[in-house]
Amino acid sequence: xxxxxxxxxxxxxxxxxxxxxxxxxxxxxxxxxxxxxxxxxxxxxxxxxxxxxxxxxxxxxxxxxxxxxxxxxxxxxxxxxxxxxxxxxxxxxxxxxxxxxxxxxxxxxxxxxxxxxxxxxxxxxxxxxxxxxxxxxxxxxxxxxxxxxxxxxxxxxxxxxxxxxxxxxxxxxxxxxxxxxxxxxxxxxxxxxxxxxxxxxxxxxxxxxxxxxxxxxxxxxxxxxxxxxxxxxxxxxxxxxxxxxxxxxxxxxxxxxxxxxxxxxxxxxxxxxxxxxxxxxxxxxxxxxxxxxxxxxxxxxxxxxxxxxxxxxxxxxxxxxxxxxxxxxxxxxxxxxxxxxxxxxxxxxxxxxxxxxxxxxx
Ligand SMILES: [Zn+2]
Ligand SMILES: [Zn+2]
Numbered sequence: 001x002x003x004x005x006x007x008x009x010x011x012x013x014x015x016x017x018x019x020x021x022x023x024x025x026x027x028x029x030x031x032x033x034x035x036x037x038x039x040x041x042x043x044x045x046x047x048x049x050x051x052x053x054x055x056x057x058x059x060x061x062x063x064x065x066x067x068x069x070x071x072x073x074x075x076x077x078x079x080x081x082x083x084x085x086x087x088x089x090x091x092x093x094x095x096x097x098x099x100x101x102x103x104x105x106x107x108x109x110x111x112x113x114x115x116x117x118x119x120x121x122x123x124x125x126x127x128x129x130x131x132x133x134x135x136x137x138x139x140x141x142x143x144x145x146x147x148x149x150x151x152x153x154x155x156x157x158x159x160x161x162x163x164x165x166x167x168x169x170x171x172x173x174x175x176x177x178x179x180x181x182x183x184x185x186x187x188x189x190x191x192x193x194x195x196x197x198x199x200x201x202x203x204x205x206x207x208x209x210x211x212x213x214x215x216x217x218x219x220x221x222x223x224x225x226x227x228x229x230x231x232x233x234x235x236x237x238x239x240x241x242x243x244x245x246x247x248x249x250x251x252x253x254x255x256x257x258x259x260x261x262x263x264x265x266x267x268x269x270x271x272x273x274x275x276x277x278x279x280x281x282x283x284x285x286x287x288x289x290x291x292x293x294x295x296x297x298x299x300x301x302x303x304x305x306x307x308x309x310x311x312x313x314x315x316x317x318x319x320x321x322x323x324x325x326x327x328x329x330x331x332x333x334x335x336x337x338x339x340x341x342x343x344x345x346x347x348x349x350x351x352x353x354x355x356x357x358x359x360x361x362x
Contacts, residue, residue, distance in 0.1 A: 006053035025054040055193025129254035143271035149236030155229040165215035169222035174213035179204035240268040279329040279336030292316040318344040
C-alpha cells in the first residue's frame with residue numbers, strides 16, 4: 001500500500017487553510033455519502049477515503065506529522081495509515097454516550113442515524129454492543145414498615161424480552177437468515193481516519209440476523225415495554241434513602257450484553273403520629289383535664305400496628321412522658337422504647353375544681 005495523498009483526495013493544495021479543507025470535505029462527503037449512493041461500492045470507498053483524509057488534515061497535530069512524513073518519505077511507499085498518533089490511544093477506553101453529537105450534521109439533511117456516526121468526530125467512541133444501564137426507582141414506604149421491617153411491592157414499566165418471539169424479532173415460523181453485511185457478528189469495522197472502529201451493523205441494526213417477517217408484537221425489535229412487579233425485603237430500622245440493588249433488573253443490554261441493575265431507593269414517609277429519635281419512637285396524646293385529674297386508662301398505637309393500654313395516674317401533669325418498653329426500633333439486636341408525651345387540653349371554662357388543679361400544677 002503506497003502513501004495516500006490526502007491533499008489530492010480532498011482536492012486541496014498543500015497550503016490550504018482549515019476552512020478550505022473543511023468546505024472541500026463537506027462538499028465531497030455529501031457527494032459520496034453512502035446514503036446518497038446506495039449500493040455503490042466505489043462511492044463508499046471514496047467516502048471512507050475522504051473521511052480518512054479529513055481526519056488527518058483537519059487535525060493540526062496529525063497534519064503536521066503527515067506533512068513531515070511526506071517530506072521524508074516522499075512517494076517511496078510510506079504507509080501513513082499505520083502510523084501511531086501517540087496520545088490518542090488513552091481515550092479508547094472512554095465509555096460511549098448514547099447521544100452522538102456532530103455539529104453541522106444537518107447539512108446532510110436527514111441521511112439517517114447510522115451514518116451520523118461517521119461524522120462523530122471522535123474515532124474512539126466505540127459503538128460496539130453495550131451492557132444495559134441501571135434503572136433508578138424511588139419507592140415510598142410507610143413509617144411503620146421502616147421501623148419493623150417487612151416487605152414492600154412496587155411495579156416498574158421497562159423494556160423486556162418480547163414473549164411472542166422470545167427476543168428474536170421474527171414472526172413465529174418465519175425465516176431468519178444471517179446478515180450478509182456483518183456475517184452475523186452484529187457489528188462492522190469502519191475505517192475512520194487511520195483507525196478501524198467497530199460500529200453496529202447498519203443493515204441488521206446490530207442483531208446479526210435478517211428477519212423475513214418481523215414479529216407483530218414487537219415489530220421485530222425483540223423487545224416490548226411492560227410493567228413488572230417487584231417485592232423487596234425491608235430490613236428493620238431502615239433509614240430514609242436506603243438503596244436496594246436488584247441485580248440484572250435494569251435496562252436490557254445490547255445483543256449478547258448483560259442487563260443493568262435496578263437501584264431501589266426507599267423513601268420513608270413521615271408519620272402524623274410517630275416520630276423516630278435514635279432507636280426510640282416518640283408520640284404524644286391529648287387527654288382531657290378531667291381524665292388526668294381522675295386518672296384513666298388509654299389505648300395507644302404502637303408501630304407494630306397494635307394498641308397498648310396505658311394507665312394514666314390521677315393527677316398526671318401536662319408534659320409527662322410515659323414509656324412503652326420494647327416498642328421502639330431494633331438496633332444491633334436491642335429494641336428501643338416508645339415514649340408517649342401527655343398533652344392536657346385545658347377547657348375554656350374550667351370548673352372551680354379544675355381551676356384549683358391547674359393552679360396547683362402550674
Ligand atoms: Zn416479538
Ligand atoms: Zn448485520
